[in-house]
Amino acid sequence: MPFSHLGLSPYLLPALQRALQEQGYVQPTPVQQRAVPVIVQGRDVIAMAPTGSGKTAAFVVPLLQQFITRESGAARAVPQLVLVPTRELALQVAETFTALAAHLPRRPKVVVAVGGVSINPQMMELRGGADVLVATPGRLLDLLSHNALSLKQLATLVLDEADRLLDLGFGEELAQILLKVPAKRQTLLFSATFPPAIARLAAAGLRDPQRIEIDSHAEQPEITQRAIRVDSGRRTQLLAHLLRQQGWPRALVFVGSRHGSEVVADKLAKAGVSAAALHGDLSNGRRLRVLQSFRTGEVQVLVATDVAARGIDIVQLPVVVNYDLPRSPADYTHRIGRTGRAGESGLAVSFVSADTEAHLRLIEKRQQLQIEREQVPGFEPQDVAAPAAVADGNGGIKGRRPSKKDRLRAAAAAGTPPAK
Template identity: 70%
Template sequence: MPFSRLGLSPYVLPALQQALSQAGYEQPTPIQQQAVPLIVQGRDLVALAPTGSGKTAAYVLPALQRFVLAPPRKPRVLAQLVLVPTRELALQVADVFVTLGRQLARQPRVVCTVGGVSINPQMMALRGGADVVVATPGRLLDLLAHNALSLKQVQLLVLDEADRLLELGFGDELRQVLAELPTRRQTLLFSASFPPDIESLANAGLREPQRVEIGEQAQPEIEQRAIRIDAVRRTELLLSLLDEPQWRQVLVFVGSRRDSDRLAGQLRTAGVNAQALHGDLSQGRRMRMLQAFKDSELQVLVATDVAARGIDIARLPVVVNYDLPRSPADYLHRIGRTGRAGEKGLAVSFVDAASQAHWRLICKRNAVQVDAAVLAGFEPDEAVATEVRVADDNGGIKGRRPSKKDRLRAAAAAAKPAE
């Protein structure tokens, strides 16, 4: 199905098609095929789609059409709002608006507002008004408190990666934002999963939404491997694998900011061009580092989960779980950084003795069967650790140490009187 059959207006279609072609979009993905016609019709929408499925363009194309077909207003009035969970995703979404709108006769003014940086430049950027604001919830509320913008005339609200918004604790902020918005609006909710809290959010914020869920054909083609390895030899194993031709560009996940700095330093000492990406870095440095990785100036980016959320690297060949994710649900988010836009990808997880039980839980929760293999020369010597029982998807193992939440659960269980 070509983009011309998605219900977009002939008035804007030629300009959008030209921008799509320049950006490398050859034909719409399944989520775009199903979502764009409904959004163009003005319907509220709940769309379930994994990372890498093309969901950003699925709402940006109709949003750009809505902007072009609306009469221009002076001063500019904020009509479209996109809420995302992380700074990196906000920058990515804003970039898609600019990229796909660059051939339009009239282009929207897009302002990206995120936390972690000074609020003053963002307030200055909003002084002339904005057509589209892409924001993280906390910073948006800060701007509202400073009277830097108004949401009273927003016509389109997009909640992107809604499951992650709630996982990161933005539930209260979302409710505050919804209270500031007009009741007559179009609302689009995009999520990789549909747990009960997402259903509650949809019931509260959407009007008779259509539901779209892409089928199996849209699942990324990712080869998943697991390697048994002693914890102390993981860096040595990673360095050995980096010599493989496919490993020209690698995103490595670790469990903490300190671990990301440590591992990146070890790799640089061994002659690998590597950098760490985590929340302690300034926004400017994170942006420069991401751009360097996208431009293949870095071979390895060592990242924590929050920092890497929203990273979209075209044709990223390899993702490595140096530390397993604490939540089994984060496993799919991590490996979804590769195998995007129809490309093949490789996801490799390191499994030491202490994390074998957690690896089995990850496989069970995500309905995958990936047996941990042993590589010649890296046979593990550690004895199998005592299995740790994980109560739910929010618990788990982070390295060898139980989390604070796990320790509290254990203490509560020990204090409970026997029946």
């Protein structure tokens, strides 16, 4: 189904299609096919779809059409409000509004309001209102308490990543916000899962919603997963080698710390690779410039921490590299899900050293994976990983530090005093 069949205005369709294609959407994804026509009709929506399925564009496109056709409101008015759980996702949603409005006859004023930074610049931005406000719940309530905006003319409320909003403890704030918005409004709820808390929220805030559910298995991205053994000290050299050998036009590289992102990006630059670091210490302006440089190809490698990469949606990203393995096995799935989006295939490469082999085995166990270990000629590891933990038949576990009982048993067998 092409975008022309989604009920969009023929007057706006060419501009929206052009912007969508520039963002990598040649054809609408399943969630866009089902959600856009319903939102255009003005109905409330509950949409569940997996990460990388195009949920953000599914609500941004019809909201841009509403913006173009709506008359100007009163001062301080906010007709469209998007609530998100994190600063990173707020910036990503705002960027999507800006990108998809690039060819419209007029552009919306999009304001981002998040905590962790001074409230005064955000209050200044909201003078005269905003066409779209993308906010975290706590900061929105702060702004309302300062009379920085009015929600009396709110027409559309979007709860993006609603399950994460509740997981991160925003339930009480959401309840307060729902009491402050007009009863007559359109509400759009987008979520990856539908736990009981989401059902209660939907019952309280939505009117006869259209429920849309995209099968996560049907939408499973095609991602090839590789694990390459390499000594820890040679990972940057191996990464530079792979970039040249494989011809990757862009790569998102995950590291474990802010300092690590700067160090790796600097080493790659010295090796002749265009690279930039992305971490939580960057200002909003710097972050946007780095992401834009990565999208346009000016920067080939983006070296990011997990926190900074949340909300990043880079269409046609060919490869993700786990320079450092994620601390949490669950984060492995979120990391590799940055590639293989919107129907594209992707590649996820993990570097594994003697020190991290056991952790990769844990990730495999938790994620029900089995990834073959590889070696790249010229980068064969010299360090040896500890063997997998298995029972030794005498109550001890090979591959783990022996217990006191194991040491006493071994000493007795050898006729030597046990080590302390």
